[in-house]
Amino acid sequence: MFSKIYDILGESLNVLSDRQNIIASNVANANTPGYKAKELNFEEVMKNLVPSPSSIPMKTTSRKDLSYKNIYDATEHNGSGFIKSFIKNQKDESVPALDGNTVEIGREMSNMTSNAIRFQAVAGLLSKKFATLTYAITQANP
Amino acid sequence: MSFNDSLKIAAEGLNVERIRMNVIASNLANINTDNAGNGLPYVKKEPVFETVKFKNYFGVEVSKIENVENPFSEKYDPGNPLANKAGYVKIPNISSIKELVDMISATKAYKADAEVIAESKAMARASLKI
Numbered sequence A: 001m002f003s004k005i006y007d008i009l010g011e012s013l014n015v016l017s018d019r020q021n022i023i024a025s026n027v028a029n030a031n032t033p034g035y036k037a038k039e040l041n042f043e044e045v046m047k048n049l050v051p052s053p054s055s056i057p058m059k060t061t062s063r064k065d066l067s068y069k070n071i072y073d074a075t076e077h078n079g080s081g082f083i084k085s086f087i088k089n090q091k092d093e094s095v096p097a098l099d100g101n102t103v104e105i106g107r108e109m110s111n112m113t114s115n116a117i118r119f120q121a122v123a124g125l126l127s128k129k130f131a132t133l134t135y136a137i138t139q140a141n142p
Numbered sequence B: 001m002s003f004n005d006s007l008k009i010a011a012e013g014l015n016v017e018r019i020r021m022n023v024i025a026s027n028l029a030n031i032n033t034d035n036a037g038n039g040l041p042y043v044k045k046e047p048v049f050e051t052v053k054f055k056n057y058f059g060v061e062v063s064k065i066e067n068v069e070n071p072f073s074e075k076y077d078p079g080n081p082l083a084n085k086a087g088y089v090k091i092p093n094i095s096s097i098k099e100l101v102d103m104i105s106a107t108k109a110y111k112a113d114a115e116v117i118a119e120s121k122a123m124a125r126a127s128l129k130i
Helices: A004-028 A042-049 A074-078 A080-084 A105-140 B003-029 B096-128
Strands: A038-040 A087-089 B045-054 B057-067 B073-076 B088-091
Touching: A004 A038, A004 A042, A004 A105, A004 B003, A004 B057, A004 B096, A105 B096, B003 B045, B003 B057, B003 B096
Parallel strands: none
Antiparallel strands: A038 A087, B045 B057, B073 B088
16 A cells, blocks of 8 residues: 655655755855855755666556565665765865865755745645545545 | 744844844944953954754854954044043944944845744645645
8 A cells, every 4th residue: 555655755855955054064164264165955865865767666557566575774875885875075066265166055055945946846745645635535434 | 844944044043143243233332342352443243154053054153252353443632531642542443344244144034034033934834734
């Protein structure tokens, strides 16, 4: 009943909140000399969590197709080491300030807004998914 | 709940910018202080920001508040009790324009941190609505 899509959506919420933490780090260090702005590439992390598009169970047509094997073990990635391996310094596109700080506050703010909107979209999607389930449960036995 | 992390990091950011603002206020208040208690004029202070590891992320703190060593300015004021034989008084070497520019920078960074807190809150609310 609970297909993998719930895991994937839940995991993407986790990654988005990690990304929010990275943006918070950058903004907090906006005036720290020598600090290099960090980034967490959402697409890259998700590619590692969900190996291939075919592993997302969208095209299952019969019960036989429903694989009960986990495409990934959600608990396996909750260790701090996993996310850490994706935190990188931002590629330098602009000339850094004299103190060696590479945080661009405008970029961080726009990243943060798009991150929050994405998070709210995924959260909304997840809640709609649960609403569908609830509908099925309640309407079967009115 | 990992939103606590971004809230804490942003709060650290707010904290350092507030300290920076306090130091700027001290510098501006003492811009004409001839005697800082030791017979010498007030010396400009500056906070030193340092990145601190916060789990996987990066917080920030003020590691120390340092004196900025630059030579004092001199003002011709022969009536001043601190004046030397030629009639000059040593006064702090603080540029009010530079302090005001620093103040704008601190304010902007503070606003950015406050914005991060607001967005993190919105995200946490969204996840509570699932």
